[in-house]
Structure formats: C-alpha cells, structure tokens
Amino acid sequence: MSFSTLGLSEPILKAVTDLAYAEPTEIQKQAIPVVLSGKDLIAGAQTGTGKTASFVLPLLEMLNTDRKLRGKRIRALILTPTRELAVQVESSINQYSKYLELSSMAMYGGVDAAPHKQRLIWGVDIIVATPGRLLDMAHQRVLHFDELEVLVLDEADRMLDMGFIDDINKIIERLPKQRQNLLFSATISDDVRSLAKRAIHNPVEISIAQNSTSKPKIDQWLVTTDKGNKSALLSHLIKDLKWQQALIFIETKHGAAKLVSQLEKRGIQAESIHGGRTQAVREKILSDFKTGGIKFLVATGIAARGLDIGALERVVNYDLPDQVDDYIHRIGRTGRAGASGEAVSFVSKDNFRNLCAIESRLGHVIDRREIDGFPVKKVVPVSILNYVPKNKRTQK
Ligand code: AMP
Numbered sequence: 001m002s003f004s005t006l007g008l009s010e011p012i013l014k015a016v017t018d019l020a021y022a023e024p025t026e027i028q029k030q031a032i033p034v035v036l037s038g039k040d041l042i043a044g045a046q047t048g049t050g051k052t053a054s055f056v057l058p059l060l061e062m063l064n065t066d067r068k069l070r071g072k073r074i075r076a077l078i079l080t081p082t083r084e085l086a087v088q089v090e091s092s093i094n095q096y097s098k099y100l101e102l103s104s105m106a107m108y109g110g111v112d113a114a115p116h117k118q119r120l121i122w123g124v125d126i127i128v129a130t131p132g133r134l135l136d137m138a139h140q141r142v143l144h145f146d147e148l149e150v151l152v153l154d155e156a157d158r159m160l161d162m163g164f165i166d167d168i169n170k171i172i173e174r175l176p177k178q179r180q181n182l183l184f185s186a187t188i189s190d191d192v193r194s195l196a197k198r199a200i201h202n203p204v205e206i207s208i209a210q211n212s213t214s215k216p217k218i219d220q221w222l223v224t225t226d227k228g229n230k231s232a233l234l235s236h237l238i239k240d241l242k243w244q245q246a247l248i249f250i251e252t253k254h255g256a257a258k259l260v261s262q263l264e265k266r267g268i269q270a271e272s273i274h275g276g277r278t279q280a281v282r283e284k285i286l287s288d289f290k291t292g293g294i295k296f297l298v299a300t301g302i303a304a305r306g307l308d309i310g311a312l313e314r315v316v317n318y319d320l321p322d323q324v325d326d327y328i329h330r331i332g333r334t335g336r337a338g339a340s341g342e343a344v345s346f347v348s349k350d351n352f353r354n355l356c357a358i359e360s361r362l363g364h365v366i367d368r369r370e371i372d373g374f375p376v377k378k379v380v381p382v383s384i385l386n387y388v389p390k391n392k393r394t395q396k
Helices: 010-018 026-036 051-063 083-096 114-120 131-139 156-161 165-174 190-199 227-240 253-265 279-291 324-331 349-362
Strands: 041-044 074-079 104-107 124-129 150-153 180-185 204-207 217-224 246-250 270-273 296-300 314-317 340-347
Touching: 010 051, 010 083, 026 041, 026 051, 026 204, 051 074, 051 083, 051 124, 051 150, 051 180, 074 131, 074 165, 083 104, 083 124, 083 279, 104 114, 104 131, 114 131, 124 131, 131 165, 150 190, 156 165, 156 180, 156 190, 156 324, 165 190, 180 190, 227 253, 227 340, 246 253, 253 270, 253 296, 270 279, 279 296, 314 324, 324 340, 324 349, 340 349
Parallel strands: 041 180, 041 204, 074 124, 074 150, 104 124, 150 180, 217 340, 246 296, 246 314, 270 296, 314 340
Antiparallel strands: none
16 A cells, blocks of 8 residues: 555645655555544554544644734644654654645643744644643743644654643643544543543544554563663673663663763663653754764653654663553664564562563563673572452452
C-alpha cells in the first residue's frame, strides 16, 4: 500500500516522498482514513510506530482550505506531556507541511512567553503545547479557542501520569463543543478511558497490536546485579561489548550526576540530563547526543520523556522503573521505524516484583545474561509470569 491511496493531496505526498518513507506504517494505514472522515478516534499506539504522521498528515489535509485565520485564534490543538515532545511534533509538522501555507508553533513552559504571545497575535493554524503553558496563555486571553476544529491528545497516558488531568479538563471546558477529537496513547488504561469518555464522542478505536510486523525489533535482555555493583557493571559492558551509544535511565538527579563521574573515572565520557538542568542546557546536550558528540547520556525518567533520538542503538535501565508503562515507553525509544535496537536492564533483588509485573505485561520473560566477573550476592529469584503481589491476591 502506498501513501497515495490514503486520500492525501499532492503537496503532502511530496513532503512524505522527500522523507523517503516507502509506505505507510500500520497505524498510518488505519488512522489516516478515519481522521480524514472527520470521526473521533482513540488509538493505542506507541512512539516508534509512526503515530505522529498518522494524525499530522490528515490534519494538514483537513486544514488546507482557504479559511482565513483570525488573530489570537487557532484551528488545531495538539496537547503533549513534555516540551521535548511538543518540539518534536512541531518539527514533524514543519517537515510534512513544507509545501503548504499552514502555520504552526510549539508552546511550552520554562521559557519566556513573550515570543509565543507575539506569534499568537496573527493566529496560528496548529499549536502543539504542554497543558500548563497553554492554559496560562488562555487565561491571559492571548489565545481564544472559538475557531478550534480539532483537538489531539498525544501520549494521553503520559499526560495523566504526569498529573495534567486538571489542566486538560480545564482546557476541554474552554473548547467549542463542535470539534473533532483524536486521542493517542501507548496504553489505554482505565484513566485514559475515563478521560476519553469526557472528551470524545463515539470514537473509532484502533489498536496497533504488537505483532511481528509492527513491533519494533528490540532485543531485550537483563543482567541481575547487586545494587552497589551497577556502575562497574555498566562500565564493563560499555567497554567489553564496545557500545557506541546508550541512553541510560536512572532514578534520581543526584544518582545521574554520580554515575557520570563514576563513568568518567573509568575513562568513559558521559553527560546527564535531569529536571535540575535548564531547558537550554538540556537542548544542547540532546542535540550533541543526537549528532554523536555525546555517546552516553544518563537521564532521569522525567527529563527523558518524549525524547526522539532518531536511530538510537540502545537504552539501559540502570534503575528498573517502578511502573510497567515506563518500561514500555523507555524501550520504545530504541528500535524505531524498523531499525533494530537493544534494551538492557539492571535488575537487583528488590526489583523482583517490578520485573515480574513487566514480564507479565510483555507476556514473556526477559532473557537473562550472565556477565563474567560480576557474581551476584543477593540472587534475584526466577521470574513468575502473571505474578500477583501478595496484597492483591483474592482471598478464597
Ligand atoms: P513516531 O512513532 O511518530 O514517533 O515516529 C517514529 C519515527 O518513524 C519518526 O522518526 C518518523 O520520522 C518515522 N516514520 C514515520 N512514518 C514513517 C514511515 N511511513 N516510514 C518510515 N519512517 C516513518
């Protein structure tokens, strides 16, 4: 199947051809016709499946009319959990709309609002925003929603995880009742469903099953380790396996700084991003990581949300995340759009329950590899699929 059969017009097809996309991904095949039909949509699709283009391409098609944009008005709103994702989605819009006359802007907190306000004076067709900054602009009346046609909630599960529910509700209250709603989420949890119930009407539901054709090729494996041994183990793996690149997830910003210095002591140059660093520093480090100037990037979960590093070879869960969804999201940073990738997790005994929960969700155990020279004192028990923690077991 080619993009030309999906009902997109020439300028959009040309932009897609410029990007050398050979054919639409599964989510694109399914979502584009639904969006073009004007229906509401709920789509279960992870990052890496091509989900951004699956809503941006038809959105551009629908907005490409001669309708005149009034000042302080917007026609489409894309809400994202993080500034990084907002920037990334807006840059995709720029690429896909390069032969169209549509305007777009990313709008997020933590930076001066004056340029955003300035751009809004003449109206903007598509705004990609984090919820807080968007509400702020609406409160200041520099932005009105009365001409809004489409609302997109991108990575809805993450927005809820990050506590944006009140802001999202307040935003939805301000939107015109007549609008098209699109919701994308890696996981369709009960919370996502209840948000969808309030915001979305009679949606078409699509879920991109993680079968062998759509699943990114990610080699997942783990090493069991004692907690105190992790930095030595990581250095060993980097050197012994000749790793050229890794995004390394860690729990705390203090831990991130410490790990960078431990790696440096072993002759491995690394950098860290976490909530404590300014936006400008984070952007600089990220762009150096993308271009290969930095090979090893240590990131806290929050700082790394929404990152698109393109062809990322490998993610390392230096600390295994508490939430299964976080694991799924993290490994989705690698193996994107057909490229193969690797996800390596360090698991210590106190991660056992989390490990079981992750493996139960995956539906298989993760391959355990032993590394010579790193014996484990506190042994991690053999995994149990469909493990139910004691406090959740039903009494018989
Ligand atoms: P996303 O899931 O939206 O984050 O997209 C993941 C990556 O896949 C991005 O780098 C896109 O540029 C790329 N991509 C999107 N659609 C296609 C396609 N049809 N063919 C090849 N790459 C694609």
